[in-house]
Amino acid sequence: MENEFRRMSRKDLVQIISQLREKNESLEDQLDAVKEQLEDKRLHMENVGSIAEAVLSINGVLEAAQAAADQYLEEVHAMNASSEKKAEDIVNNAQRQAEDIVDKAQHQADTVIRKAEEEAGRTKVQTEKECADLRRQTEVYCSNVQGKIMQVLKEHEELKTLITSFGKTMKN
Numbered sequence: 044m045e046n047e048f049r050r051m052s053r054k055d056l057v058q059i060i061s062q063l064r065e066k067n068e069s070l071e072d073q074l075d076a077v078k079e080q081l082e083d084k085r086l087h088m089e090n091v092g093s094i095a096e097a098v099l100s101i102n103g104v105l106e107a108a109q110a111a112a113d114q115y116l117e118e119v120h121a122m123n124a125s126s127e128k129k130a131e132d133i134v135n136n137a138q139r140q141a142e143d144i145v146d147k148a149q150h151q152a153d154t155v156i157r158k159a160e161e162e163a164g165r166t167k168v169q170t171e172k173e174c175a176d177l178r179r180q181t182e183v184y185c186s187n188v189q190g191k192i193m194q195v196l197k198e199h200e201e202l203k204t205l206i207t208s209f210g211k212t213m214k215n
Contacts, residue, residue: 047127047130051130051133055126059122063122070111070115077108077111080107081104084104
């Protein structure tokens with residue numbers, strides 16, 4: 044019960060306290076009336092002198108007091124049930140809101156992942172194209188360099204002979 048009150052809003056608690064105060068004042072008024080009746084009965088008993096009449100008078104006062112107590116308990120139970128229902132509604136609402144937040148976050152995460160995968164796919168295709176272009180350019184460049192080296196060697200046969208003899212000298 045204490046946990047239920049802790050979960051309730053300040054406004055709801057103030058409202059319950061206000062209702063309990065009003066009910067308490069009403070019961071105090073009833074109690075004062077019952078006390079007044081009791082005093083009247085006591086005076087009546089003193090005047091009557093009959094024990095049987097006194098017992099009947101007391102029974103009426105006790106029945107009124109019991110009825111007031113029963114009514115008070117019924118109202119407390121009704122207010123308690125109302126408070127429990129409000130608390131349950133608050134918990135259910137909070138749970139729905141939490142589920143909505145999780146769903147929204149999941150949707151956003153899925154969107155970010157999908158966009159990242161699309162970007163990664165585009166980047167991969169672009170990178171593969173650039174690599175293929177670089178390979179072709181490198182092959183052309185190497186072929187050109189090799190051709191130029193071969194041309195220089197043909198033009199300078201003496202250089203070739205010198206390089207060849209230098210290579211043989213190095214091996215020995």
